[in-house]
Amino acid sequence: MKNIITTILSLTLFVSCNVEKKSDKVLQKVDTEISSNTISDMSIYNLPSTWTTQNNQDIELKELQGDILVMVMIYTTCKAACPRLVADMRNIESQIPVKDKEKVKLILVSIDPETDTPERLKNFAQENNMDNEQWVFLRGTKEATREFAAVLAVNYKKISPMDFSHSNIISVFDTNGVLKHQQEGLGVNNKETVETILELAKKS
Amino acid sequence: MISLFRFLAIITVVSYSGSIYCQSNNEMTLVKGGSFMPLYGVDSSMVIVQDFKMDVYPVTNHEYLAFVKKYPKWQRSKILKLFSDDSYLVHWEDDLSLNKDLLPESPITNVSWFAAKSYCECQGKRLPTVDEWEYAAMANETMPDARTLPEYNQKILSWYETPKTFKNTIGSTFKNYWGIYDLHGLVWEWTLDFNSVLISGESRKDVDKDSNLFCGSAAVGASDLMNYAAFMRYAFRGSIKANYSGRNLGFRCVKDVDKTQ
Incomplete structure (x- = not known):
């Protein structure tokens, strides 16, 4: 009987040791993934699409690599939720300390590419005091x-x-384009969103 | 004689590879456009659908296998995590072989929206929009719009209750007015804009049209809640994500009709 118990115990020990080793390995793997320059499996930089900014520049998403991204999808003729979503974005932006500001880009992607020409996006950016390096407006194909x-x-x-209905989601991506956090809803508490951004800024 | 055999063999191989590589051997049929009132429409007005061609059958295991052979990045072990969850092709033996209890002529399932979309694009086609799919699927054997018939809805609902129809082969259900098989009765199908459905999945939320989650949600009301089968399809579309794959979720492709011809 004793023998059996010892065997079981040692087996359990062995198994748990193994598990630990395994998780170590996983951690290591993740570390190497981050340190290498290859694009992670979960990165939005795997998307090949080309976009146009409010300054009429064509960019691929992967050109944003290296920055922490805060993203939202809106359309400029929107009267109801978008002004509030934009306000939420500005509120998040205002909570980023000055020293971290240059590590973060706030991206507004149009869901109405037919109407939202680069000129319109530019106007929208100016009207909302978002016309600087930190704010990027993107328009793509349908x-x-x-x-x-x-x-x-x-x-x-x-x-x-002139109208769309849409989900109100703000997403945070790390410097490799991997989704780290999403907040859903309007005027929700953005504490976690801001914390995620600051956490990522510390690492980069 | 031997060289003749060789010649024939080469011809066969060449023509075979020509047909499996990214060319459809799947027939398409014309769906004549028109206007209709879908369950979830635009400001409760009629939706206009242009003429389009639709695959007669859903894409099969066999066809999908040819696709992943040609495009290794869509094989089970190679697909990017961004584009699929863990159940992608989980029912296959490995990257390049079907499980032995899978029929080559059964519809492919357990594929994500990204994979389905890429399959269609590689053939110069695309996934159907929700409106196009619903438009083609409101036909029964003899009428382009059979939605007012109680037996039409009953038939679809009884399929929804039948387990494991994904194991059947393509063409095993009825041929509809347009000449299309299996829109109902085999598998659910991906649509290009499945993510245009804005129902939260929680009925209490939908009742008060949660405007915090969805801007303008009050405008997207169901036009005909009697059409319970359609409601289930929309609810399903509203509940899935693009990286999702399911054992009863397949797809077929469509193509725009070239108006210059």
């Missing part, structure tokens, strides 16, 4: 927009020529 929304789990639908 297909790229649909795909990007799919990645963010943002749902949207055109409900009339």
Whole structure:
């Protein structure tokens, strides 16, 4: 009987040791992934689409690599939720300490690429005091927009020529383009979102 | 004689590889456009659907296997985590072989939206929009719009209750007015804009049209709640994510009709 117990005990020990080793390995693997320059499996930089900014520059998402990204999908003719979403973004921005500001980019992606031309986005940026390096407005093709929304789990639908209904989600990505945090809803407490950004800023 | 055999063999191989590599051997049929009132529409007005061509059958295991052979990045062990969850092709033996109890002519399932979309694009096609899919699928054997028939809805609902229809082969259900098989009765199908459905999945939330989660949600009301089968499809679409794969979720492709012809 004693023997059996010892065997079981040692087996358990052996197993748990093994488990520990395994998790060590996993951690190591993650570390090497981060330190190497290859794009992670979960990164949005795997998306090949090209976008146009409010300054009429064409960029691929992967050109944003190295910055912490805070992203939201909006459209500029929106009267209801978008002004509040934009306010939420500004509120988040205001909580980033000056020393970290240059590590973070705040990105607004249009879900209405037909209407939201780069000029319109530029006007919108100026009207909302978002016309500096930190704020990037993106407009893509209809297909790229649909795909990007799919990645963010943002749902949207055109409900009339000038209106869309859409999910209100703000997403935070690390410097490798991997999704780290999402907040859903309007005017929700953004404490966790800001904490995630600051945490990421410490590492970068 | 031997060289003749060799010649024939080469011809066969060449023509075979030509047909499996990213070319559809899947027939398509024309769906004549029109306007209709979908369950979830735009400001309760009619939705206009242009003419389009739709695959007669859902994409099969066999066809999908040819696709992943040609495009290794969509194989089970190689697909990016961004583009699929862990159940992607989980029912296959390995990257390049079906499980032995899987029929080559059964519909492919356990594929994510990204994978399905890429499959169609590689053939010069695309996934159907929700409106196109619903438009084609409101037909029964003889009518382009059979939604008012109680037996049409009953038939679809009884399929929803039948387990494991994904094990059947393509073409095993009825041929509809447009000449399309299996829109109902085999597997659920991906649509290009499945993420245009804005229902939270929690009925209490939908009742008060949670405007904090969805901007403008009050405008997206169901037009005909009697159409329970359609409601289930929309609810399903609203509940899934693009990296999701499910054992009863497959797809087929469509193509725009070239108007210059």
